Amino acid sequence: MKRIICFDIETTGFEYLRGDRCIEIGAVEVIDGKITDNSFHEYINPEGKIIPPDTYMVHKISNAFLEDKPKMSVIAPKFLEYIGDSVIVAHNGFDFDFPFVNHELAMLNLPQIPREQQLDSIVIARNRVFGPKSYTLDALAKWYGISLTARADAHGALIDAEILAKVYLELENTAPAPDVNEIIEKQHAAMLAHPKIGADFPYRKFEPKPEEFENHQKFMQEIQK
Numbered sequence: 001m002k003r004i005i006c007f008d009i010e011t012t013g014f015e016y017l018r019g020d021r022c023i024e025i026g027a028v029e030v031i032d033g034k035i036t037d038n039s040f041h042e043y044i045n046p047e048g049k050i051i052p053p054d055t056y057m058v059h060k061i062s063n064a065f066l067e068d069k070p071k072m073s074v075i076a077p078k079f080l081e082y083i084g085d086s087v088i089v090a091h092n093g094f095d096f097d098f099p100f101v102n103h104e105l106a107m108l109n110l111p112q113i114p115r116e117q118q119l120d121s122i123v124i125a126r127n128r129v130f131g132p133k134s135y136t137l138d139a140l141a142k143w144y145g146i147s148l149t150a151r152a153d154a155h156g157a158l159i160d161a162e163i164l165a166k167v168y169l170e171l172e173n174t175a176p177a178p179d180v181n182e183i184i185e186k187q188h189a190a191m192l193a194h195p196k197i198g199a200d201f202p203y204r205k206f207e208p209k210p211e212e213f214e215n216h217q218k219f220m221q222e223i224q225k
Contacts, residue, residue: 003086004030006121006168007040008160009097010059012049016103021046022072023061025079025101026158028165033172035165040082041158043069060154072104080110088113091137091164093120121168128174137163144170 007027013020027040045066056062090097098120102112125135132143137160141148146166151159208216 002032003084004089004119004168005083005086006030006089006161006165007083007097008090008157008164009100010061010155010157011055011100012046012051013055014096016100019049020100021049022100022104023051023066024059024157025075026156026161027079027082028158028161030165030169033169035162035169039158039161040079042075042078044075045069045071047071058155073108076105076108076110080105083113083117085117087119088117089119089121089164089168091121091160091167093118094123121164121171124168124171128171128176137167140167140170146170 005027007025009022009026010024011020011022021044023044023046025040025042025044029036029038043061043066045068046063051061051063088098098113098118105112121137121140122135125132125140129135129140129143132139138148141163144167146163148163151163
């Protein structure tokens with residue numbers, strides 16, 4: 001049985017080293033290539049950390065809403081139990097989600113998500129998908145025809161985790177993108193093998209037929225127009 005957990009978080013901001021906190025965790029279970037109903041979702045009290053207006057506009061989660069929600073000290077053990085030793089997928093996770101969550105776990109003296117369990121879907125996409133101008137979760141979802149209507153008004157950890165799970169399954173079934181350097185080398189080799197002007201270039205050794213000459217004249221007249 002192959003078990004994958006796709007997860008996402010919402011936070012008070014990007015700077016966990018300056019006191020920003022995780023305020024929502026959403027996770028979706030994927031077993032043997034199928035999304036199950038065994039999801040994980042919790043809102044978290046940021047313990048006094050104020051959510052700035054610009055951040056609120058992204059996820060629409062307010063301090064008032066989180067006032068009666070459990071603290072990370074309650075949620076973190078449940079989340080660790082849920083993920084177990086499965087591979088954990090996050091989009092842009094190496095730069096944001098994993099270090100953010102591991103910082104929260106470290107503050108509680110709890111085990112962190114080990115590097116060998118971490119998988120970043122944006123890294124997979126850059127190596128497998130050859131075409132999108134952007135590799136954001138939105139861009140990849142649109143590329144694969146995955147609906148984003150569920151998050152029309154605001155981001156949400158569980159909603160984004162569900163979208164991520166669908167994108168991840170598409171990435172799993174996508175062949176790796178061609179190696180650009182390999183393509184360039186093949187093209188260069190083909191150019192070297194092509195006959196050059198001034199070399200032993202093949203040419204016609206007989207006169208053109210009357211109809212060929214007439215078609216050529218018509219073509220030249222069209223160009224002159």
